[in-house]
Amino acid sequence: MKKLQNITNKLYPTALLLFLLLIWQMVTESGLVPKFMLPSPIDVIRAFISSFSELMQHAAVSLTEAFAGLGISIILAFCIALLMDRFEVLYKAVHPLLVVTQTIPTVALAPLLVLWLGYDMAPKIMLVVLTCFFPMTIALLGGFKSSDDDAMNLMRAIGARRWQIYRYIKLPNALPGFFSGLKISVSYAIVGAVIAEWLGGNSGLGVYMTRVRKSFAFDKMFAVIFLIIILSLLLMKCVGVIERRAMPWRHAEEEKEVKN
Amino acid sequence: MKKLQNITNKLYPTALLLFLLLIWQMVTESGLVPKFMLPSPIDVIRAFISSFSELMQHAAVSLTEAFAGLGISIILAFCIALLMDRFEVLYKAVHPLLVVTQTIPTVALAPLLVLWLGYDMAPKIMLVVLTCFFPMTIALLGGFKSSDDDAMNLMRAIGARRWQIYRYIKLPNALPGFFSGLKISVSYAIVGAVIAEWLGGNSGLGVYMTRVRKSFAFDKMFAVIFLIIILSLLLMKCVGVIERRAMPWRHAEEEKEVKN
Amino acid sequence: MKLIKLEAQNISKRFAGELVIKDINIRLGENELVSLLGVSGIGKSTLFNVIAGVLAPDTGQVFLNGEDITGQAGKVSYMQQKDLMQPHMTVLDNISLPLFIRGVNKRQARAQALSHFREFGLEGTQKKYPIQLSGGMRQRAALLRTYLFSQDVALFDEPFSALDAITKTAMHRWYLALMERINMSALFITHDIDEAILLSDRVYVMTGPPGVIAHEIVIDTPRPRGDEFLVSDAFIGYKREIIKRLSA
Amino acid sequence: MKLIKLEAQNISKRFAGELVIKDINIRLGENELVSLLGVSGIGKSTLFNVIAGVLAPDTGQVFLNGEDITGQAGKVSYMQQKDLMQPHMTVLDNISLPLFIRGVNKRQARAQALSHFREFGLEGTQKKYPIQLSGGMRQRAALLRTYLFSQDVALFDEPFSALDAITKTAMHRWYLALMERINMSALFITHDIDEAILLSDRVYVMTGPPGVIAHEIVIDTPRPRGDEFLVSDAFIGYKREIIKRLSA
């Protein structure tokens, strides 16, 4: 039953996607749009295959940067969110500024980052951190702050220390938010790394993208864009899998929902 | 009472901000970091004042693009969300693709947009739409879909037509989500317009930013960044004000919360 | 027997293949208040949804004043367990909603609704938002909204179950007094045995699953019923009987 | 009077300048079950928070076995209206939580908790998550958690009010039977007059605002109290008295 539903659920978007691709192919075939302005899907697939090994090499670099940046973001977000939850003064002082930092056009900072941090991975990782840190922190903080007051009263009534309240109530309560924040962040992370690479570097999808663009290979450029999308989706899927592992009680809740 | 609290609430972040600015000023004064790598806050303020009229001219262009893009996004988001809520098939087919489009690095598409749409405002507005459309649609759709089933049953029981259910239940229910989506979107909109302007044009903060960057004027570049932040915050504030006007019942709810 | 306002015949309904209610037959006479008592999940709300025309039954028919209204919404009033006041509308607009829906001009609708505010103990609340009302007031507002939609036949799905005991008692008193003044035939779902006995002319006891009408008890204590009824022998007798039937 | 386990003397508490409870004096004897009855918002939970040491009173003291425990958490068991089962822990871990907190080794804690599962009607649920339990089971699990924290003195804040009438009746029966077997002194908050009479040795009636103890009623019907007690004259007498005191 459930499996069947899964299949039909995927049928609609797949059909729509194929339909869109078909239209795209037809538009380019018809010559309505010149090829150099819009390569056809088949051109793009061909470019993807022919430059596959290059793409993979560059993807490895971008992924390394994305993961490093994500890792740092997560650790930072945990520390800051914990401190902000623990110390009200800190929350009051830092939270409004955090919100403000979100309006900083990170991409605009990229040239400065290169100037400050040099040409290696550091500025790229930094840009990823700047992009991902905020949603992670807000998600975690939301989880901590939304913990049930009554549950915490209960914990206090049974004599729990502060860290025990974090251990048993606040951290588990923050997990769902953490994972949805993470899902957003993984796709930001890759895109962040790519944008940072535009600013210079020897390898990475952003560098490759600049190169193929400068040699007017739009088919390869589209191939890179598609690779980025695929990588983002794969990573989001991975987060989904980890999420299910980390929160086994969610199965129970979902089953309950299906039943009702 | 409330006013006093408002003031102390703003005291902490303001103090922290001033402290950070002070440190920044001291770092640059001390010569620890060469001026060309990091202009001091005072340099930036000076740059802001000296180039104020230019900044305003360019800001007007960027804001026009941002508003046009936002307006189109809102209209589009409303239409698409309505259709997707109304027709389940459409929801099933389009929603997964919408999520996927979110992983497209819009900035990467920018050069293509210029190629396709030319030099004027069109590609910039298009990029703003691509950036803002998704969060708006998802927010609206969430509001429509989360409308209370029982309330809708009640409406049906009293003989309400479909449009009446939208009028009295679904649209008001989607408003809070709409406004938080809008708050995110306004800051995305400005940044989106600026990034699009990097791609070429005669005016706009992005064009100006590129120029001052390429003519070694980092103090002016920081001034642009700060202007962008200020504009984003102002716009978010405006949305907040409109939100309060559009949802008078929120006052009642907030008062209740303060009391409890 | 009084004139029959509403009748449900042989109603059955399945969800995902599972039989939830089976061959339900109930009647509601003019100006009668009839309660439906049963444990959680037995299918009481499902039956109401069928009667209200929001849900199509698998078998059976619903008649209002002898006319077949099976599957037609908007024929009888319906008040759910939650008061379902819309937070974004003033109390007055919430209450006027059924009239708006029916296409009554807004000014007229509001005036009509307002004319009942005193009777329903809602004076001075018209410009407030629902969140500013107490639980009891919200229920009275929902009741007035139901009443405005149709003074004829109303379905009440646990209208008082969200209230605390003291407020609930006050609401019972007020409702009994109201019933003396207005004409309304009402079908009532409740979990609360005391409430069913206090308010009803008859009580249907539902058991299951699948949900069936296991018993019908006529409460023939005359109205008005005061507080002393709650501690009378007659009351105890009904309660004993119902507890026996429910656990059967 | 039995040995006094718990005593609260002259408790007052203000929130934002407003006096919520005023000069509250209550006692709880060994193995006694004492109920606290009062309308919503009168300050019952506030009083419990003070006794549990979660909230500091403005005036007054709390004594446990003659020792001043004012403002000290972790001295008495506390069960709130919501069952507060943590969704992310198995039923067994939820119940063992007080032992974990106290620093008992996890395996030992689980074994100790498990040894009571039969008694509390929870066999077979240990590996489940709370969401997979029925309302009644969750309340029993919360009760066991409370019991495991301290067999001595427990505070129950509306433990059964979230249950439907039928389940609640079953829980009452089960709880009365449990009381025969275990030793526990319990202070009980409820909105439900019937419940207070059925379960308690004494009932404190709170009125206000500010919340004060208006009256104390001793329910001296001997235990075990069966279903027929609910419809007995004595029961009616108590109920009449309480209704009078509450509305005074």
Place this chain on the structure above:
Amino acid sequence: QTGTDKPTDQAVEKITFVLDWTPNTNHTGVYAAKELGYFQDAGLEVDIIQPPEGGALPLVAAGKAEFTVSFQEEIAAAITSNNPLDVIAVGTILQHNTSGIISLKKDDILSPKDMENKVYATWDTPVEKAILKQVITKDGGNYDNVKMIPNTVTDIISALQSNVDAVWIFYGWDGVATKVKGLDTNFFAFKDIDPVLDFYTPVIAASQTYLNQNGDTAKKFLAAVAKGYEYAIANPEEAAKILVKNAPEVDLDIATASQKYLADQYKAEAKQWGYIDEKRWDNFYTWMYENKLISRKLDSQTGFTNVYLPK
């Protein structure tokens, strides 16, 4: 203002001209033509536009712009790609390749081989690497010993003071800027090492389709532009002011110094501004093909034309 003899009934033709970079002294002639009314006199209304990152050739090919600033090697890439772009050079802005390697005096980079073991900020393009290899090898050095780091130089002054030793620059802007700012530098130009490297950079490009349909307009445009550059050659200081007026963020001191330098470079020894020498052009394309920088051999006289230049 020159007296206008333009017939008023003739419709004004709009032209979009896309730069290759932010406004600088390479573009002065175009700004001068606009400022001094040469375009207006020719019945043209010219919009000067800042470029997209990565060049505007596709826009010209797509008909979104009429003219753009490009480079000889960029045109080679465009016309040899899988989906070739319809673009062609219609005139050169500078007669010679004034680019080369700049470094601080203290680094002692006097000729290409001195770049060994020095840090060079590379744009990481195949053409650039091939050129470097060519000059270093020819100078007797080993190209592999140059330390390459990605080029993100936006400011030559600060770059040379950071960990970068050598940067590829156009002397007319960055080289002059270092002088104005008082830096002691060494510089060598590629064309002085190997004549084949005296290719055309920057040039003005258009699409052949546009030229075929609007030959007269193109001629009018280029005539006005040529007049603008002639003005810049004759009046460096006035020309610098015109540029700064149109791009206020440009440093007037650098611009003036740059104009003075470029006055001798716009036209140099050529008989007219913009003229592209067939041999020099072809030689460079041959060199590109031999170094596998383009996928196919280009015929002689491919990629440029002088026919739209004023006679």
